[in-house]
Amino acid sequence: MGLFSAISELRKWLVVILLGLVLFFGYNYFTTTSNETTVEYDTNLIQQQIKNVGKLVVTEGHFAEVLTYKDQKKTYIPGLTFDKKALVVINADVTVGFDLSKVTYDIDTENKILTITNIPKEEIKISPDIKYYNTESSTFNEFKGEDYNKINKIAKENLAKKIEQSTLKSNAKNRLLSELTKMLVLTNSMGWTLQYKGNIIQKEADLKL
Structure with missing residues (x-):
């Protein structure tokens, strides 16, 4: 047993x-x-x-300007010229946008790090409406297509300067930051780390574009 x-x-x-x-x-x-x-x-x-x-963030603005276009054609006779001029009124709708579908990123699942590798540059679109008033020309110096092209170019250059001096681009960047902050909120809530340009992003102010 x-x-x-x-x-x-x-x-x-x-x-x-x-x-x-x-x-x-x-x-x-x-x-x-x-x-x-x-x-x-x-x-x-x-x-x-x-x-x-990843959507399109767009900020819109409106700009207006008035310019006087003058062109003078000189002759061999002193004091004799053939002139043409016009009063030009430009109204333009301008948009500054960021296509966030072009944002690229890298996900490190092992270390729980989300790295933004590229943020696209802003896209500026200018849609000018150009009207001509008090147009004057002579038989020997008439308005031609090249004059209208020149006026169009000058108008866009002036508008581009006004856009740079305005708050349109900064407002667009603020909207961009607001969208990117959603990534920061998500990563923080899940215990992940957000990085951009080698820096750890802990608050919106750290996202320097």
């Missing part, structure tokens, strides 16, 4: 040990699978959020 009792006791211990090993390896298997799933879920969520941000 003593021998059978010892064998029975040994079997009980073997069952306990086997059960412990099954529980141990089972725990490791399921916890490892869970970790991988979490990282994958985080990555998909971040990518989806970036797609939501």
